Amino acid sequence: MNHLLMTERLVLRPVTAQDHAGLLAHWTGADVRRFLFDGEILSAEEVTGIIEDSTLSFAAAGHGLWLIREKDSSDLVGTAGLRPLDDLGLEVFYSLAPAAWGKGYATEAARAVVEHALGPLGLPEVLAEVDEGNAASVAVVERLGMTAFESVPGLLGPMTRYRRVR
Template sequence: MNHVLTSERLGLRPVTAEEHEVLFAHWTDPRVRQFLFDGGVLAASEITEAIDGSVRGFASEGYGIWVVRLRESGEAIGVAGLRPLEELGLEVFYSLNPHVWGRGLATEAARAVVDYGLDVLGLPRVLAEVDEGNTGSIAVVERLGMTPFAVVPGVLGPMIRYRVSR
């Protein structure tokens, strides 16, 4: 199965161990992690675990973490992926470097991942869980056609759960 995804402006490839520094720099940026990891900072060993888990996930289940790159320059600008959301199914997640915010790239990356989940993996639905205060991500999931179905408590406050299906 081909796990490489492309969109008009982006290329998404499964993360590899060689991209540890890329993920470390991205996930430790205070602006990026504001709504990720409950605001905590990941240790280098946790990033290694995330990469290793993604490699195993792509091999066995067909999903994990993609590094998002601009097609024109090849610059790594963030990550997107699929992961289990409790027993409910798979959720899309994404985070981009602040210098590319506001250009529709998060929606473009997330759409590629959602389409992959629904079309390639044949999922009945794709979920998202967004901090209530994360207005940027709420706008992204709404542009993806996702609709809210629950509000649950989170460490940083209420979390809104969304879903989309074909």
């Protein structure tokens, strides 16, 4: 299975060990990690672990963490991926560099991941978990056609869980 995802403006490719420095720099930015990692700063070892887990997940199940770039640029726009959400299923998640905010890239990249999950991977549903204070991500999951089904406590306050079924 080809794990490269293409949209009108973006290329999403699986992360590799060569992406380590770029991911570490991206994910340690305060604005990026605010909701993705609840404000925690990831260590270099944690980023290595995420890359290794993603590589294994792509080999075994056809999904993991994708690096997002614009089609005509080599600059890192962000990341998107699928990961387990407790024992409920897989959730779509994403992070964008602040310079890429407001361009619709989060919706475009997340839509590509969700369509990959519900299409070629054949998943029955895709989940998302969003901090209630993250209005931008609430708007993204709603644009993806996801509907809220549960509120749960989170480190930064209540989180809403969403789903989109095939």
